[in-house]
Amino acid sequence: MDILASLFNGILIALEPINLGLAVIGVIVGLFVGAMPGLGSVNGVAILLPFTFVIQGFTGGATSPMIFLASIYYGAMYGGAISSITLGIPGASTAVATVFDGRPLALSGRAHVALVTAAIASFIGGTISTILFTGFAPLLASVALSFGNPEIFSLMLLAFATFVGLGGDDIPKTIFSICIGLALATVGFDIITGEPRLIFFEITGFMHGIRFLVVAIGVYGIGEMLWTINSTRSGPQMSKVDVSFKGIFQAIKDFRFAWKGTLIGSTLGFFVGILPAAGATPGALMSYGVAKLTSKNPEEYGKGSIDGVAAPESANNSASTGAMLPMMTLGIPGSPTTAVLLAGMVIWGLQPGPLLFTNQPEFVWPLIGSFYISNIVAVLLNLSFIPVFLWMLRMPFTILAPVIFVLSLVGTYAAYLDMFDVGLMVLVGLAAFVLRMLDYPLAPAVLAIVLGPIAEPKLRQSLLLSDGDFSIFFTRPIAGPITVVALILIFLPFLKWISKHYRRKV
Amino acid sequence: MRKAEIITAFILGLFSLGMMWKSGEGSAWNPDVSRFDNIGFIDGEGPGSGFWPFWLSVIMFICCLWIAYNWYKRTSPPSQSDEPFLDSHGIKLLLVVGGGLIGFLLSIFVIGFYGAIFCFLIYYIRFLGKHRWTTALLISSGIPVFSFFFFDIAMRIILPKGYLEPLFIPLYDIFL
Numbered sequence: 001m002d003i004l005a006s007l008f009n010g011i012l013i014a015l016e017p018i019n020l021g022l023a024v025i026g027v028i029v030g031l032f033v034g035a036m037p038g039l040g041s042v043n044g045v046a047i048l049l050p051f052t053f054v055i056q057g058f059t060g061g062a063t064s065p066m067i068f069l070a071s072i073y074y075g076a077m078y079g080g081a082i083s084s085i086t087l088g089i090p091g092a093s094t095a096v097a098t099v100f101d102g103r104p105l106a107l108s109g110r111a112h113v114a115l116v117t118a119a120i121a122s123f124i125g126g127t128i129s130t131i132l133f134t135g136f137a138p139l140l141a142s143v144a145l146s147f148g149n150p151e152i153f154s155l156m157l158l159a160f161a162t163f164v165g166l167g168g169d170d171i172p173k174t175i176f177s178i179c180i181g182l183a184l185a186t187v188g189f190d191i192i193t194g195e196p197r198l199i200f201f202e203i204t205g206f207m208h209g210i211r212f213l214v215v216a217i218g219v220y221g222i223g224e225m226l227w228t229i230n231s232t233r234s235g236p237q238m239s240k241v242d243v244s245f246k247g248i249f250q251a252i253k254d255f256r257f258a259w260k261g262t263l264i265g266s267t268l269g270f271f272v273g274i275l276p277a278a279g280a281t282p283g284a285l286m287s288y289g290v291a292k293l294t295s296k297n298p299e300e301y302g303k304g305s306i307d308g309v310a311a312p313e314s315a316n317n318s319a320s321t322g323a324m325l326p327m328m329t330l331g332i333p334g335s336p337t338t339a340v341l342l343a344g345m346v347i348w349g350l351q352p353g354p355l356l357f358t359n360q361p362e363f364v365w366p367l368i369g370s371f372y373i374s375n376i377v378a379v380l381l382n383l384s385f386i387p388v389f390l391w392m393l394r395m396p397f398t399i400l401a402p403v404i405f406v407l408s409l410v411g412t413y414a415a416y417l418d419m420f421d422v423g424l425m426v427l428v429g430l431a432a433f434v435l436r437m438l439d440y441p442l443a444p445a446v447l448a449i450v451l452g453p454i455a456e457p458k459l460r461q462s463l464l465l466s467d468g469d470f471s472i473f474f475t476r477p478i479a480g481p482i483t484v485v486a487l488i489l490i491f492l493p494f495l496k497w498i499s500k501h502y503r504r505k506v
Numbered sequence: 507m508r509k510a511e512i513i514t515a516f517i518l519g520l521f522s523l524g525m526m527w528k529s530g531e532g533s534a535w536n537p538d539v540s541r542f543d544n545i546g547f548i549d550g551e552g553p554g555s556g557f558w559p560f561w562l563s564v565i566m567f568i569c570c571l572w573i574a575y576n577w578y579k580r581t582s583p584p585s586q587s588d589e590p591f592l593d594s595h596g597i598k599l600l601l602v603v604g605g606g607l608i609g610f611l612l613s614i615f616v617i618g619f620y621g622a623i624f625c626f627l628i629y630y631i632r633f634l635g636k637h638r639w640t641t642a643l644l645i646s647s648g649i650p651v652f653s654f655f656f657f658d659i660a661m662r663i664i665l666p667k668g669y670l671e672p673l674f675i676p677l678y679d680i681f682l
Contacts, residue, residue: 054661057661170573170576170582171572172570172572172573173569173573173582175565175569176566176569176573179562179563179566179569180566182558182562183525183562183563183566186529186558186559186562190555192552192555193551193554195532195544195555196533197531197556197559198525198529198559222607226599226600226603226604229603230592230595230596230599230600396635398630398631398636398637399641399645401603401630402626402627402631402635403627405610405626405630406623406626406627406649409610409611409619410623410665413619413665414657414661414663414665417663419615419666422611422614423611426607426608426611430604430607433600433604434510434514435514437510437591438507438510438511438514438591439582439583456558459553460552460557460558461552463547463552463553464551464552468547468553
């Protein structure tokens with residue numbers, strides 16, 4: 001009953017004109033960044049994070065800036081389908097699976113059916129996951145209240161271990177990426193001893209540390225953009241879309257063929273989204289696979305199945321809410337976008353983690369309320385403005401890219417008023433481009449630079465407690481199993497490698 | 507691509523060694539502490555200030571050796587690729603876009619943010635994107651004007667203006 005009352009109150013606050021207005025703007029921005037190939041929710045959220053200080057200055061709290069960023073995140077999940085269907089290019093990695101059936105539908109002249117299915121499935125996925133979130137979050141937060149330093153460090157170890165064990169990228173490059181993120185987070189003054197660390201070439205700019213936004217905007221505003229410009233060399237062909245009232249109405253009626261995929265995506269996506277390193281992309285791919293596996297007509301998949309559009313689209317929306325669960329309740333982000341959101345919360349003066357639910361209910365419940373509202377706003381805007389988004393997709397990258405570069409530089413300066421950070425951001429961006437070209441995964445580094453300042457003190461305080469004995473991470477009832485699972489995940493690739501070599505020899 | 511893979515691993519390996527060396531630095535105000543005294547457990551204080559970054563750098567260095575081993579065994583995709591790291595299009599891109607970005611950054615010190623934004627957008631939209639002059643001028647002047655009113659006037663976040671500062675004084679007189 002408490003939860004329902006808090007939720008009702010939260011929805012009322014989320015409906016206040018300023019918050020509703022920010023949700024609408026956020027969803028529009030999100031739909032745009034999601035639809036543009038090469039841009040995703042993380043680019044939008046990272047580049048616009050500095051501008052939320054302005055919102056915070058205006059509203060005086062952290063709720064409105066967070067509603068704005070969360071709406072961008074939601075909108076981007078809806079927007080990804082638009083380019084997947086009409087151009088055959090996923091607007092974001094989360095919409096890769098939408099291409100499989102969305103593009104064949106568009107090529108057969110039924111793009112409007114695919115677009116409407118994607119929008120409604122996204123809405124149902126987002127709503128089901130928000131209901132699950134509302135039920136699970138306070139429960140998980142109350143359990144997490146009993147966590148001490150060793151438990152929190154073990155959880156962080158588990159978050160990184162999932163990248164190694166389940167990430168699917170090159171293992172040494174993934175571990176390198178995690179470690180460089182954690183190491184760069186130590187630059188500046190040690191908060192425990194007060195000693196300066198890693199002040200490269202004695203440049204005073206490093207004294208304040210390498211700020212998260214500098215890395216996030218460098219990687220996603222500059223590095224990813226350069227990579228996209230380099231990898232997209234010819235303009236794709238856009239499919240024609242029937243945007244007449246009759247066409248849209250018929251497409252809404254056709255949604256009855258998409259129920260099964262939607263339900264699979266909505267539930268599976270949420271639980272996959274909770275796992276760090278998993279998130280919306282594997283959630284969408286997995287849901288597509290399960291929907292195909294359990295379908296009575298699996299041969300229709302890949303040729304224009306409506307269920308094949310609904311499953312990944314409901315899953316990516318559901319997973320994006322699922323990824324918020326560990327971020328809000330444990331202070332551990334499940335994806336690069338939630339890492340940026342977490343960093344935003346810290347910058348706005350909040351302490352993410354289980355205490356957030358008891359200490360900051362005036363922040364938590366309006367935010368959860370805004371999840372419901374943003375979903376309704378997103379589906380309405382998505383369905384009403386399909387022609388506008390199709391027009392925007394025709395915007396040449398030679399106009400969009402320089403505007404994003406300008407936003408990245410101005411945003412970094414506005415956040416810290418320091419030209420050193422702007423220069424460092426450009427340098428990070430150029431380095432990220434080179435590393436991206438060589439298949440170094442950069443998302444673990446971004447996550448690590450957020451978690452580094454939390455993980456290090458937890459490790460050191462735990463070791464101080466145990467007098468330097470690492471067994472503290474194995475002997476405590478909650479930390480022990482988590483550490484063991486983390487180590488299994490870390491060593492899983494090694495075990496696979498050994499068994500592969502052994503089998504080859506046999 | 508193959509050559510780039512090993513060169514990058516070598517540079518990152520050197521960077522990791524540099525990080526190890528740097529992590530071992532003691533505080534300047536305590537001459538009794540010698541290098542690498544801070545990377546272990548200090549009685550009564552717990553792990554030293556260099557403990558975390560030093561051991562992370564060690565793992566980074568081991569990863570670089572591992573990447574080099576994969577390169578030798580040709581097990582990673584870039585180590586198997588015979589394609590160039592950057593073809594002629596990629597090199598041109600890096601020079602014109604990357605160079606343009608660095609030029610944008612450096613010009614901020616001379617002509618300030620607004621002047622630099624205008625020049626960078628003209629350079630990119632008109633000369634790289636080959637759009638019409640009207641489109642280029644409209645966007646290139648619209649964005650600095652909007653930014654000025656948003657940051658300097660509405661939000662009081664004063665962006666650097668370099669040698670163009672005197673041009674803005676009359677605007678401040680009018681709007682502030």
